Amino acid sequence: MELLVHGVGGTTPEKMLGDPRTVRVTGDDTAAVFRRAEDAGPPEAPDDATTGGRSRGEPVREAYVWCNLTSGNGSRALWLLLLPFMVVNLAHWMRPAAPDRTRTVRLYGLLVRLVALSLTVLLVAAACEVALDLVAWQCAGATACSGRHSWLAFLSPAGHGWWSAPGRRLALAALVPTALTALLWYLSHRTWSAYESHRPMARTPEADPNAGALASPGFWYGRRLGARLRAAHTAAGLLTVAAALTFPTLRHDHHPALLHTLGLLLGAALLGWALTVVLVVCRRGRSEARLDSRTDRHLVRGLPLGALALLLLAALYAGWSRPGRHSAGRLPGDPVFSTLMLIQGVLAVALAVVAYDLYRRDPDPRAAMRGLGGPAVALLACALGGVASGGVAQRVADWLDGTRSSLSGPPVTLTWQASAIPPLLVVLLATTGLLAARVARLARVERERVRDQHPGEPEDPARTRAIARTRAMAGLTDRAPLLLAVVAVTTLLFGAAALTGSLTTGLPPARAAHGADEPVRIAAETAQALGSWLVGLGLLLFVTWGRRAYKDASARRTIGILWDVGTFWPRAAHPFAPPCYAERAVPDLTWRTATWTERTGGRLVLSGHSQGSVLVAAAAWQLTPATRERVALLTYGSPLERLYGRWFPAHFGPDALAALHRDIGPWTNLYRRTDPIGGPLRVPGEPQVDHEPLADPRAYGRTPEHPLPAPILGHSDYQDDPAFARARAHLLARLHPGLPAQRPADREGEEPPD
Structure with missing residues (x-):
C-alpha cells in the first residue's frame, strides 16, 4: 500500500488519487484517509481486504487529507493577529543540537518561556493603554475630546453621571483587556480540545539517543505543560489589568490613610501572585520521555481564579468614590513599557549566549546563523509585539484626538517603537x-x-x-x-x-x-x-x-x-499561539501505519510531498522499531533538511535523520533544482537517500514525447514525473520482499495488499 500525504496549501482526495470517485476509509471531517471507490471493496469488507490496486499490478493507494486542520475554516485567518505568539513558539524549537547538555537545554527553554510570558503582558498592557488611558482617562476626561465622540458622553465629567468619576471610568474600561484575556484563554482551551487532545500510541522510549526527541512517546502530547502555561498566561493577563487599576490609583491615595493601606496590601498581593506566575512558568518544561496525561488540576484552576479575585478587588478599590480626584495628563504607563522592552532585550541577549554555547559544543555547519536562529526569531517576536502595540496606541490616539492636541497621547516608549x-x-x-x-x-x-x-x-x-x-x-x-x-x-x-x-x-x-x-x-x-x-x-x-x-x-x-x-510545532512556549496541527496529524498517521501493518503483514510506503514529508518522517519516528523496518519512505519536494534541518537542528539535524535512515526501511528522496522549498536530504550512509535531481522542465524544446513546450514545475506535480513511479516500485521491491503472507484471521482466499 502507498499512503499519500499532501503538502502546504491542501488539496482534495480526488486530485491526490487521480479519481473522481473516492470514499473515506477512516477519520472525520477534519482529517481523514481516503481511497478510490474501486479499491475500497464492499461495505462489509475490512478496509485492508481489497483487490482493485492489485488487479492492475499497482499498490493500493490511500490519501491522508489534513488541510482542514489549518485552512478549512475562514475564521482561522484572524489568527494572523497572534503572529508574535506563533513566532516566539518557533524559537523554542530552533535551539542547536546538544544531547549531552541537559541543563543548558532546559535553560534555553526557560528563557524562551519567559520571553513568551512578557509578550502576553505586553499585549494586555497595550490593551490597557488604549482602553484605560487613552479612552477612559484622557479622552473621556477631556470635554473637548469626549464632546466629539457621543458614545463617551456618559463618562464625561460634564455630565456629572455616576460613571464620570475617574476611578469608575477606569474600572469600566478594564472590561476590554479582561475580555481580551478571557478570549485568548477560551481560544487556547477550545483549540487544544479540538486539535491537540488526541493521544499518540503508547510505546516504550527509543534506546538510540541519536533518534532525538521526535522519537519520544510524549512528544506529540503536551497536555500537562499546555494546561500549566495556559493558566499562567491567563493569570498574567488578569494581573496586568489589575495592576493598571491599582497602582495609578495608589499614587493618588495618600489620604485617607485607610484607602492607602488597602492599596498597599492589594499591590503587595498582586506582586506576590505575579511572582507565583513566574515561578510556575519557570518550574517545569516539556516532559517528552513518557506520555504524561496529568493536568495539575488545582494549579490550573487556582492560578487564574486567584488572579481574577485580585482583579475584582482592584476594580472595587479603583472605583471607590474619591471626590477630589480628576483625570489629567496620562496614566503612568511609560515605566511599564520601558521595563518590558528592557526585559525582552536582556532575555534575547541571554538566549543568544546560551544558544551559542550549545552550538559551539557540537557545531553543525549547515545550522542557520550558527545556532542563533532561535534568539533572532525570539527578538523578532518581541519587535512585532512592540511595534504593533505602539502603532495601535498611536493610531487610536490620532483617531480620538485628531490634530487638536487635547490629549497627552500614548506613552513615549510606544511612540518611539512605532517610529522605528x-x-x-x-x-x-x-x-x-x-x-x-x-x-x-x-x-x-x-x-x-x-x-x-x-x-x-x-x-x-x-x-x-x-x-x-x-x-x-x-x-x-x-x-x-x-x-x-x-x-x-x-x-x-x-x-x-x-x-x-x-x-x-x-x-x-x-x-x-x-x-x-x-x-x-x-x-x-x-x-x-x-x-x-x-x-x-x-x-x-x-x-x-x-x-x-x-x-x-x-x-x-x-x-x-x-x-x-x-504551526507544525507544539505550543511549548506560548499557549495562546495558533494550535499545532501535527499533534493530530502525526498520531493519525502513526495509528494508520501501525494498525495496517499489524493486520495485513503487507508492505507500506509513506509518501509525503513538501510539508507532508515532514509529517511522514515525524510519524515514522513514532513507530516501534519492528514496525519501522516494514515501512518505506518516499519524500519529494521535501524541506526536511533545507528548512527544518537548518532551522531546527536539534530535531531534524544530520544525526537525527541518519538515525531514522538506519531504522526505517528503504528511503528515497526526489527533488528539483527549480524547487524553492524541497531539496536534497544529505543523509549519510548507504544506500543513498537522495535521487539525482529531476529534470525540470522535462524537455528543453519540442520532442515527440513533448510536442508542446514542457512547463517548469518547480515545487508541484512530482507524482506525474516518470521517476516517481520508478522510485515507488524500487522501494516496494527493496522492502523486505520475503515478509510473511496475510494472517489467517484476515479474509480467506485474499493475498495481502502491497
Whole structure:
C-alpha cells in the first residue's frame, strides 16, 4: 500500500488519487484517509481486504487529507493577529543540537518561556493603554475630546453621571483587556480540545539517543505543560489589568490613610501572585520521555481564579468614590513599557549566549546563523509585539484626538517603537536590493549551465532565461538566514536607540528633535508620522485579508500555507499561539501505519510531498522499531533538511535523520533544482537517500514525447514525473520482499495488499 500525504496549501482526495470517485476509509471531517471507490471493496469488507490496486499490478493507494486542520475554516485567518505568539513558539524549537547538555537545554527553554510570558503582558498592557488611558482617562476626561465622540458622553465629567468619576471610568474600561484575556484563554482551551487532545500510541522510549526527541512517546502530547502555561498566561493577563487599576490609583491615595493601606496590601498581593506566575512558568518544561496525561488540576484552576479575585478587588478599590480626584495628563504607563522592552532585550541577549554555547559544543555547519536562529526569531517576536502595540496606541490616539492636541497621547516608549518602523523598512529594502542583485548574477551563471545541459539542441534564449531565473529564485531560500540576521541586528540596534531616546528625552521623537538641525527634525517627524500609519495599515490589511477568507477559498488556502509552516510545532512556549496541527496529524498517521501493518503483514510506503514529508518522517519516528523496518519512505519536494534541518537542528539535524535512515526501511528522496522549498536530504550512509535531481522542465524544446513546450514545475506535480513511479516500485521491491503472507484471521482466499 502507498499512503499519500499532501503538502502546504491542501488539496482534495480526488486530485491526490487521480479519481473522481473516492470514499473515506477512516477519520472525520477534519482529517481523514481516503481511497478510490474501486479499491475500497464492499461495505462489509475490512478496509485492508481489497483487490482493485492489485488487479492492475499497482499498490493500493490511500490519501491522508489534513488541510482542514489549518485552512478549512475562514475564521482561522484572524489568527494572523497572534503572529508574535506563533513566532516566539518557533524559537523554542530552533535551539542547536546538544544531547549531552541537559541543563543548558532546559535553560534555553526557560528563557524562551519567559520571553513568551512578557509578550502576553505586553499585549494586555497595550490593551490597557488604549482602553484605560487613552479612552477612559484622557479622552473621556477631556470635554473637548469626549464632546466629539457621543458614545463617551456618559463618562464625561460634564455630565456629572455616576460613571464620570475617574476611578469608575477606569474600572469600566478594564472590561476590554479582561475580555481580551478571557478570549485568548477560551481560544487556547477550545483549540487544544479540538486539535491537540488526541493521544499518540503508547510505546516504550527509543534506546538510540541519536533518534532525538521526535522519537519520544510524549512528544506529540503536551497536555500537562499546555494546561500549566495556559493558566499562567491567563493569570498574567488578569494581573496586568489589575495592576493598571491599582497602582495609578495608589499614587493618588495618600489620604485617607485607610484607602492607602488597602492599596498597599492589594499591590503587595498582586506582586506576590505575579511572582507565583513566574515561578510556575519557570518550574517545569516539556516532559517528552513518557506520555504524561496529568493536568495539575488545582494549579490550573487556582492560578487564574486567584488572579481574577485580585482583579475584582482592584476594580472595587479603583472605583471607590474619591471626590477630589480628576483625570489629567496620562496614566503612568511609560515605566511599564520601558521595563518590558528592557526585559525582552536582556532575555534575547541571554538566549543568544546560551544558544551559542550549545552550538559551539557540537557545531553543525549547515545550522542557520550558527545556532542563533532561535534568539533572532525570539527578538523578532518581541519587535512585532512592540511595534504593533505602539502603532495601535498611536493610531487610536490620532483617531480620538485628531490634530487638536487635547490629549497627552500614548506613552513615549510606544511612540518611539512605532517610529522605528520606517528606518527598519529602509534597511530591509536595501537588503532586498542586494538579494535581487545576487539573483541576477546567479541567473547569468545558470544560463551557461542550462546551455551545457542541452548540447546539440537549438538555442531558445527566452526558454534559457526562464529556466535560469527559476533556478536562481529557488536559491533565495538558502539566503533566508542572512535576511533574518539583518532584521535581528537592525531590530536590536533600533530598539536600543528607541529605548534610550524615550528614557533620556521623555518626549516623542518629533518633539525631541525640535532643537536639532532641519534634516534631523524632518526625519524624526516623518518617522513618527509614517510609523503609526504603517502599523495601522498593516493591521487593516490583516483584518481585510481575514474577512476575505470567509468568502474566497483561494485566500483561505494562502493563509493556510502560513500556518502549515508556522504551526507544525507544539505550543511549548506560548499557549495562546495558533494550535499545532501535527499533534493530530502525526498520531493519525502513526495509528494508520501501525494498525495496517499489524493486520495485513503487507508492505507500506509513506509518501509525503513538501510539508507532508515532514509529517511522514515525524510519524515514522513514532513507530516501534519492528514496525519501522516494514515501512518505506518516499519524500519529494521535501524541506526536511533545507528548512527544518537548518532551522531546527536539534530535531531534524544530520544525526537525527541518519538515525531514522538506519531504522526505517528503504528511503528515497526526489527533488528539483527549480524547487524553492524541497531539496536534497544529505543523509549519510548507504544506500543513498537522495535521487539525482529531476529534470525540470522535462524537455528543453519540442520532442515527440513533448510536442508542446514542457512547463517548469518547480515545487508541484512530482507524482506525474516518470521517476516517481520508478522510485515507488524500487522501494516496494527493496522492502523486505520475503515478509510473511496475510494472517489467517484476515479474509480467506485474499493475498495481502502491497
